[in-house]
Amino acid sequence: MRSLITVLRENEDAGEYLAWPGDLELGRSEHVEEVHLASGARLEGFAGDGAGGTYFFCGEGGEERPVLHADSEGRAGLIAVGLPELLRLLLVVPWWRDCPGFTVEESAAAAVEYLADEPDLIAGRERAAEALGLALPSEAEVLARLREVVGGAGEEFQLVFTPEGTLYEPLFAR
Template identity: 35%
Template sequence: MTDHCLRLLRQHRRLAELAAFPFDFDLNRAVHGHAEPVRLASGGSLEAVAGSDTGGTYFVCADGSLLYADSEGSAGIIGSSVDEALETVIGLPGWRDLLHLAPADGETAILARVAEIEEEIREYHGIDEERAELRAALGLSDRSPVELLGMLHKALLRTEPGFLLLNADEGGAYDLLDPHPRPPLWESVRHEVAGDPAAEPLSTWVRLAAEQGMTELARVALIRRLDGIFMDQSLLRPGSSTDLGPAPLLGLAAEFERLGDLAQAERARGLHASLR
């Protein structure tokens, strides 16, 4: 875990002001916390260290990773440390408009989009001299936009399963910050089945994942399924029936209990009771 840059920002007002504007990493906004109470599904610690002018919050996790949660209900890891995340935030001041890009899109496309975003920013304020000053003061490398995009992409893909952010009061999960696909649970579980593995019930893969020590992966799959039902209760209509069949919620509750997640089990049972 490295927090060299965070210490310097906290010690030097000029650096903190530069980080806040124009790079939208404002230490003062951490005082007010996030817009709503949040927690990690894994139970790990969260420390709010900065905020953005759109109501987002930067959290340091127990292993030092930096998680960003926006005000619209999305969250994701943007660096394995504060230092790494600040390389991205400073090097790509429009990083939130680059989340759809991946290294596979190629250098030309990445550089073109970065240049477009930065020109838009320069219409309103400077970033070049400010970036050079802040990088030098914090001891950050002058990495290319392509390398920074690769670092960001790698960090985002680490969000699940260990850093799934929940609304602490209601238990629902935040969406991912990025749109990049993740493999289905069955691809991560070492088990052969006859036929289409996607046709197997979720409980099959959840139990196998738990048996193989992938508890958080199993938990994420269950929470996403429960959230899906909360958002679209038509998922509980068997076949062409027009009637809801809430029994699957009891199955989800039982799987949560096997994982020791009593809060999510109660959430599933509560929805079941309200639909009966």
């Protein structure tokens, strides 16, 4: 079975959708500064976002590893367990950063703005999901899972700014 990253690189529709509005750029995997996990576990950048943030796999393994997102403002947090879960998040709620309370109401308000700018967003999402072979859960299910992952992340997923030994701030307040 081919990896999802390979499918993303090979499928123009899926890759473009996940680049925007998903804000996942596979071509950039280096973070803006030197970091490591407080636990000492492996940290592997695999994609970036348009604002200088980075998506990292944590620990050993493949695309099933936990995914941590670090922004360029010194905040980081676990947001998915495995690449399929991350892609579902980015496909269903690409505006996840605008939902700090992980509520459907916040998501609906953010969706209005996105859909005004991108009227074909839903059709693009469906094409990308099909190309990736992913069944899409509901918005409520995705947000509930994000809340569960963020709330259950332990100290082993704390990101450290290596030169100073200081912890990144949480991506979301708990």
